[in-house]
């Protein structure tokens with residue numbers, strides 16, 4: 001499996017970074033996960049724009065311009081043995097000594113990319129939906145940054161792992177924020193509802209695609225704060241992410257969502273999403 005670290009391509013197992021890397025010591029870094037279908041990166045420009053925004057937010061100089069990133073990603077894709085991939089891309093602030101919270105003036109960012117085989121959600125998950133649990137959002141106030149500091153997300157996900165569920169839906173101040181690694185949509189009486197981008201959530205690339213598809217296909221839509229009570233009374237609940245695409249959440253904390261099966265708006269949107277993906281994959 002060929003990966004990329006700081007200017008060179010090499011087998012992933014042969015790569016290592018210094019223990020003084022601030023990514024290791026402080027979680028001082030940002031990342032992206034880019035899905036690749038049939039060797040074509042999905043929404044690469046949008047992922048690179050979000051990467052640039054994350055880097056700017058944490059004051060790491062972007063080590064590459066967009067054209068260089070584009071070439072790096074496409075070179076990595078070409079060197080994998082499988083066609084459907086998930087590209088993991090991470091930039092940390094790099095190594096600095098002595099250990100000190102203060103941002104070093106002169107560290108060199110560490111750039112890492114590697115690929116995994118991408119497996120879209122199994123048909124059974126799409127057909128039957130998935131279980132989720134909920135919890136109070138334990139994270140910081142800058143959830144809009146796609147940072148490798150993910151302990152809040154990791155602990156949130158642990159709650160659903162404990163329950164044998166697929167995702168943890170989080171609330172803050174009585175309002176829906178997002179999932180541990182996904183954005184959340186609800187449907188009530190045919191109206192699609194989701195929170196607006198804010199510092200309380202990561203704006204997913206998939207979230208943006210779903211909003212575009214809703215507008216394009218005339219699905220009634222409101223982007224506004226969604227209360228915990230609205231989530232619990234929803235007819236449909238969905239999660240979206242680059243790896244899970246769109247999945248219907250059919251039970252929340254052990255109680256059925258709506259009829260307890262994926263709803264009609266979900267089925268429609270899932271179809272639109274697959275069609276859209278296929279369109280993007282044409283050369």
Ligand code: PLP
Nearest residue numbers: 181182183202204205206241242
């Ligand atoms: N929110 C969080 C916290 C995430 O980690 C992710 C992705 O992993 C998302 C939302 C969805 O983002 P995207 O659709 O870009 O994968």
